[in-house]
Amino acid sequence: MRRALIGSLALSLGAAPVGVFLMLRRMSLAGDAMAHAILPGAAAGFLVAGLSLPAMTIGGLIAGVAVAVAAGLVTRATALKEDAALAAFYLLSLALGVTLVSLKGSNVDLLHVLFGSVLALDDDALYLLAGVSSLTLVTLAALYRPLVLECVDPGFLGSVSRAGGPVHLVFLGLVVLNLVAGFQALGTLLSVGVMMLPAASAAFWSRRLEGMFAAAVAVGMISSIAGLLGSYHSGVPTGPAIILAAGILYLGSIAFGPAGGLVWRLVPARRHRTA
Template identity: 85%
Template sequence: MSIYDALIGPFVEFDFMRRALIGSLALSLGAGPVGVFLMLRRMSLAGDAMAHAILPGAAAGFLVAGLSLPAMTLGGLVAGVSVALLAGLVTRTTALKEDAALAAFYLLSLALGVTMVSLRGSNVDLLHVLFGSVLALDDDALLLLAGVATVTLVTLALVYRPLVLECVDPGFLASVSRAGGPAHLIFLGLVVLNLVAGFQALGTLLAVGVMMLPAATAPFWTQRLAPMFGVAVAAGALASVAGLLGSYHAGVPTGPAIILAAGVVYLLSMAFGPAGGLVWRLVPARRHRAA
């Protein structure tokens, strides 16, 4: 098999592969930077919780309108934002910490969602909702993915300064501005938006993978904030291409293949990354500077 057949042929030959490529690249572009912020806020698992929270909304959309993109997207958005707001409200008004509140609401939400889907659909439908269908992206789905990536990057640019300060020194931000709370809420909205977009392509459970794995990869390449976003986007894009090709050649499901590829990129970075990769610890430092 030539290099062309291995790497480029599948995309030239098949329309669905090109669509899958565009969709997953768009997803990487928005979800990567969002994931970096989640990681820096020590909310990596909150992304996972939100992904579960989206399910009942998507299921409600599915119950009302079948496999309809607008209905399931809207449902997912409403459910995700409600869980985020409820968790935030509980955190602010009771002694419960945000992670515990999120866990409680996402478990409720997930159980509700699975019950709703099993009330009507077959298990095949449930699998579709859980694991997505990156090889069946129509024009609407592509527009949604690209639109979400655009909104995400523009919004992140707008709330960047308060968001960074809310992460690094919330006490200081509160003393000079009230922007911290709104910035946090807008950010949670972006998390939900990207997960909803991701579940079109990869399903609710895997959407969080394309958000968090590239983000967890980034610190092994750079200790600076701005380049981390670039590394996360690049890692997501690499995983998308590798996952699509791997799934094409090996005949495995595409969504899991993309996440597995992102996982391999993460593991390789953890081992060999220039900023704190594990192999550099095995090599004893022979020299150190005088000052």
């Protein structure tokens, strides 16, 4: 439980800010597609070395980057939009990854790859999660201004600097890196949840970017603690419990968040009718 808590907190610290940028770029579904894109690489690592952290991590990283680059090339070379290209590669990757795992492993191995095992994190996995989280925060701090400009006005960024393309590629690399790290704890199907649900919740708690970052990290950490405690006392699987906790906080944010929540939208309307 202690290892699971440390790993989940480290994952929330790095993945939640990346999720905020994905949301602001209107790329939320792209994150989901790329989460599944790492599956064939992880499955290939599983075929070579079994449930080996280095092999599956390297394989997942290569597959995720390859799918992101392939989708970008298809978008630029054809009339197909980026979301459609990612969706096509996502379906292909998911089917290929499940097939590869099934060739050598059992149903238990397949469930481990798809849904992770946060209670089985070892020292190597914790080092990976901590390293990815630290690298993500340092990189986001270094590229903060061009990342924000690209979210707000990519045309202006392109007119004053040529950094737009490289910054976009670095950001996609951070997305893949955090998804690969999250895969070790939550599997390919759930790793994107700790990235996007806290970010979506944060949009209802602050209208400023700094506040959204803080709220997203807070929601991710609270979800991790609540999910672990709920799993311990109820016996439900830990990974899904964490994502369910994040989903409950998201629904609560929709209802009570001060930055556009339903309750706060209704209060001024009632006052206006009374007056």
